[in-house]
Amino acid sequence: MNWSVLRTLLGKYYGGVSSREEEKQMLDLLNQEDLPGEFYEDKILITGMHAGEEIPEPSTDLDKRILSAINKSEKEKRIIHGSRRLYSFVSVAASIIIIIGFWFIFDKKNHLKDTYQDPQLAYNETIEVLYRVSSNLNKGRDQINELSLIGETRSKLGLITDSRETIRQELNALKYIESSIEMLDLTNNK
Secondary structure (H helix, E strand, O other), X not given: OOOHHHHHHHHHHHHOOOOHHHHHHHHHHHOOOOOOHHHHHHHHHHHHHOOXXXXXXXXXXXXXXHHHHHHHHHHHHHHHHHHHHHHHHHHHHHHHHHHHHXXXXXXXXXXXXXXXXXXXXXXXXXXXXXXXXXXXXXXXXXXXXXXXXXXXXXXXXXXXXXXXXXXXXXXXXXHHHHHHHHHHHHXXXX
């Protein structure tokens, strides 16, 4: 059988210019048992698209049903949104009440009293505490200095890596020169 007719019909179909009769003829040709393999994918696509060709007419109250479904969905969103808002307000109010409760509980227990009768003793204790704080801060600063040494070492290693790349490039250039000299020696020896 000459399948050029089917090729022509497929071209029209894919171009969107086929008539109903041509589409029916194309479907009949695609449903034949001796269909060549080159048309197999077209057969699957087109028969799949035309399998449910009978599209029922929509009911007369379709627009009313769609609008009622939309209205119902929006009412549910409003209810959910309102309950979320109420939940948020209740959560904030509960948090504030808890914070105020902690304030009153800890405020009564932590009234500062003057524990030192001698001002010189209070001054000496303050100086001792400040020296301890200063000592701890200096320890932290020493650790930061050690970290900066690590950073400096990493930058030096980066220079070594850069130097290694430069040496490799120079060696490659020397290989080219060496191969050129060898080629010149070979041509001179002949």
